[in-house]
Amino acid sequence: MQIIDPAQTQANPGNPDYFTGAVTLRRMAATEPPTNVKMFRVEFAAGARTHWHVHGGVQVLVVLEGRCRFQHAGGPVEEAGAGTVIHIPAGEKHWHGASSDAPMVHLAVNVDAETDWLEAVTEEQYRG
Numbered sequence: 395m396q397i398i399d400p401a402q403t404q405a406n407p408g409n410p411d412y413f414t415g416a417v418t419l420r421r422m423a424a425t426e427p428p429t430n431v432k433m434f435r436v437e438f439a440a441g442a443r444t445h446w447h448v449h450g451g452v453q454v455l456v457v458l459e460g461r462c463r464f465q466h467a468g469g470p471v472e473e474a475g476a477g478t479v480i481h482i483p484a485g486e487k488h489w490h491g492a493s494s495d496a497p498m499v500h501l502a503v504n505v506d507a508e509t510d511w512l513e514a515v516t517e518e519q520y521r522g
Contacts, residue, residue: 398422400435408442412511415442415491422501432504443491445514451507455480455490460498463520464490471522489515 400420408417416439423433430451435458443463455462457478464480465471467487474480482488484507492498 396423403435408436412445412447413442414445414514415439417442417444417491430506432507434502434504436500436502438492438498438500440492440496441494441520442497443515443520444489446487446489446512448485448487448510448512449482449504449507450510451484452505453482453507454503454505455482456501456503458499458501460496461493462490462498462500463493464488465515465519465522471520487512489519491515491520494520 400422403420403422405418405420408419418437420435421432422435423431425431446467457474457476457480459476462474462478462480463471464474465488466482473493480490490500
């Protein structure tokens with residue numbers, strides 16, 4: 395058994411090649427094959443977001459605080475509050491981040507999921 399306290403984990407700034415705005419990532423857990431699971435606590439300032447991206451495996455987002463703004467390619471911009479679980483299938487182009495007026499924290503669980511980072515989300519796309 396391993397206990398991981400977020401306050402004791404290293405906080406890394408989000409790479410501006412992959413994120414717009416102030417984002418902090420904390421790696422919470424990682425396993426090895428045959429089932430490779432990576433878990434991150436991601437803190438977004440108001441208006442901050444990922445770029446468009448695709449995962450090779452499933453991603454599950456658990457909104458811990460605030461409101462998560464998200465979209466899959468071709469779909470509408472949506473929002474979900476704390477306690478909501480968002481399931482993103484392998485290969486689905488998407489982005490996610492905070493609402494424009496408040497910060498947001500989510501737990502990102504990636505299962506066998508390498509990430510292919512794509513273009514930035516424009517202000518027009520973010521606003522929906």
